[in-house]
Amino acid sequence: MSNKRYLYKFYRDEQYINTAANVVSDFGYSQDINTAGAQLEIILGSTLDDTGATLDTDELVTETDDNIVTNNGDNILTRKEYFFNSIPIGLANRVKVWLYYDGAVNGTQVFDGLILSFESDYREANLKLSVVSWGVQLDNVMLGTAPSTEVATNTVNNSEVALYNPIYTDGSTIQLGQTFQVSAPTDVGSLSLAMRVSWDKVSSSGTSVNTSVSLIEGTPDNPGSVLGGAQRFISNEEQETITFNFATPISLLPTTTYSILVSNVYYSLYNPVYVASDSGNSYSEWQPIHI
Amino acid sequence: VAVSNTITIENDTTGQAISVERVWTKTDVLELDVANKTVKVNGTAVDYSGAFPYFAPGTHNLIISSDFSVYKLTVTVDYYKRYI
Numbered sequence: 001m002s003n004k005r006y007l008y009k010f011y012r013d014e015q016y017i018n019t020a021a022n023v024v025s026d027f028g029y030s031q032d033i034n035t036a037g038a039q040l041e042i043i044l045g046s047t048l049d050d051t052g053a054t055l056d057t058d059e060l061v062t063e064t065d066d067n068i069v070t071n072n073g074d075n076i077l078t079r080k081e082y083f084f085n086s087i088p089i090g091l092a093n094r095v096k097v098w099l100y101y102d103g104a105v106n107g108t109q110v111f112d113g114l115i116l117s118f119e120s121d122y123r124e125a126n127l128k129l130s131v132v133s134w135g136v137q138l139d140n141v142m143l144g145t146a147p148s149t150e151v152a153t154n155t156v157n158n159s160e161v162a163l164y165n166p167i168y169t170d171g172s173t174i175q176l177g178q179t180f181q182v183s184a185p186t187d188v189g190s191l192s193l194a195m196r197v198s199w200d201k202v203s204s205s206g207t208s209v210n211t212s213v214s215l216i217e218g219t220p221d222n223p224g225s226v227l228g229g230a231q232r233f234i235s236n237e238e239q240e241t242i243t244f245n246f247a248t249p250i251s252l253l254p255t256t257t258y259s260i261l262v263s264n265v266y267y268s269l270y271n272p273v274y275v276a277s278d279s280g281n282s283y284s285e286w287q288p289i290h291i
Numbered sequence: 292v293a294v295s296n297t298i299t300i301e302n303d304t305t306g307q308a309i310s311v312e313r314v315w316t317k318t319d320v321l322e323l324d325v326a327n328k329t330v331k332v333n334g335t336a337v338d339y340s341g342a343f344p345y346f347a348p349g350t351h352n353l354i355i356s357s358d359f360s361v362y363k364l365t366v367t368v369d370y371y372k373r374y375i
Contacts, residue, residue, distance in 0.1 A: 007328065009338070016338030019328045105306045106341040 004101045006110075008042060011094040014251075022046055024126065027097060029111065029133075040111055042095070044127040047120050056081050095131045160239075162198075163211075163264055164272035175263035176275055177220025181256065187249035191215065191230070191260060194276035196239045208233035209271050211264045213244045220259050227258070234273055301354040302344035308354075309341040315359075326371075346370075 006027045008020040025043035058079035060068045067075050097111035113133040120127050163176050182188075197209050212231045217224030230244035252258060264273050296315055300323060301308035311321060311330060322331040323343070330339045344353070355366060 011338075016336065018336045019330075021328045100342050106308055 004099060007098045007100070007107065009096045009098065011096070014094075017093070020044060027099070027110070038111075038113075038133045039116075040095075040097070040113060040131040040133070042129040042131060044129065045125070046127055047122055047125055095129075159277045160196075160274040161277045162272040162274050163262060173263070175220075175261050177259050177261050179219050179257050179259045181258065182252045182254055184254055186252050188215070188246070188252055189249045190243050190245045192241050192243045193260075193262070194239050195234060195242050195273055196236055197234045197271055197273050199237060199271060208235035209264055209273050210234075211242075211262065211273050214261045214263075215246070215250055216259050216261060217256065218259060219257060220261060223259065223261075227252075239274070239276060296357060296359050298355070298357045299341070300344060301356070302346055303352045303354050304347075305344070307342040307344040309339050309343055311337060311339050313337065 006023070008023050010017040010020065020042070022045040023042055024045040025041065027040075029038045029040040056079075057077050060076040060078050062068060069075055093115045095111070095113055095115060096109055098107040099110045100107045111131075111133065113131040116130045116132045118127060118129045161176060163174065191213055193213070195211075210231060211234050212229060214229035215227045217227065228246040228248070228250040230246050232242055232244055234242060236242075262273075262275055294314065295312050297310050297312040298315070298321060299308050299310040309323065309330070311332070313332065320333055322329075322334075324330075325343045325345065328343060330337055346353075353368065355364070
């Protein structure tokens with residue numbers, strides 16, 4: 001591979017900050033065996049003084065906000081603090097590294113992690129960042145050895161709802177919807193549904209039914225923005241738990257109502273997908289939504 | 292409901308293309324600085340996807356596209372002449 005180039009993009013609280021233009025280190029990271037994540041060191045060709053930190057101070061004042069001064073007329077500082085608002089460094093800031101080469105002219109992401117520490121070397125006039133990959137964070141389970149955490153779950157499974165399309169004579173379709181809430185801020189990486197497909201009807205074709213789930217804000221009747229989605233091909237005729245993995249975790253907040261929408265391909269009329277449900281709860285019984 | 296749209300700037304020789312997706316307003320100014328690797332909208336750095344398009348000496352096309360149904364834009368390209 002020739003002409004390899006790297007871009008280092010920095011984020012704070014999921015908000016983009018900037019792209020580092022002065023990385024002087026070569027890209028490379030190490031990972032110890034039996035550890036969750038890799039560590040990357042990035043050296044920026046600038047010091048803290050070069051990075052445009054802003055100074056914020058508090059001064060000693062009277063009840064009427066008049067400054068109390070020294071005999072020389074100078075203000076008396078009670079707090080002096082530097083802020084790094086527009087520069088990429090900061091603990092837990094996120095770093096994404098993209099690689100560009102002849103085989104990926106528009107880049108491929110090769111690292112994603114959080115700043116663990118930084119130190120400034122005034123003799124070498126540089127700034128060294130230690131970045132650890134997401135696997136180090138305990139709530140981002142990279143190694144699947146421990147059971148996953150249930151965020152929201154339907155504990156009753158006493159019925160099934162069929163999803164087959166097109167159901168209406170005008171060719172329009174339906175999808176199934178179910179609302180839920182979470183009790184604490186949560187990143188959701190996957191969704192598991194008990195479901196099966198039926199090949200009993202005539203004219204069945206293929207060996208699986210492409211089924212999609214999407215996670216949206218709001219209710220199925222009053223949908224908000226789509227937060228993410230995933231697809232699986234369903235082929236099991238006995239009910240099984242099917243897990244849909246989202247490409248990136250979806251951040252959910254408490255007190256907000258979200259909905260799961262399930263849809264399938266247009267010609268599933270003869271091969272309906274059945275989703276397990278709770279017949280006693282609105283939306284937990286997967287209300288069909290005409291779309 | 293605010294709808295986000297994507298503007299893409301591409302070097303059609305190399306295929307390098309950079310895209311910015313956001314909710315645009317008609318007075319927005321998108322500034323792409325390839326030398327300093329910055330992408331700004333109205334002076335504020337914004338996230339992007341893809342690659343900064345580089346142009347080798349010679350004749351190339353700069354392709355600007357978007358998923359707007361209708362749009363009007365003014366394009367200014369600045370470059371520095373360099374001699375070997």
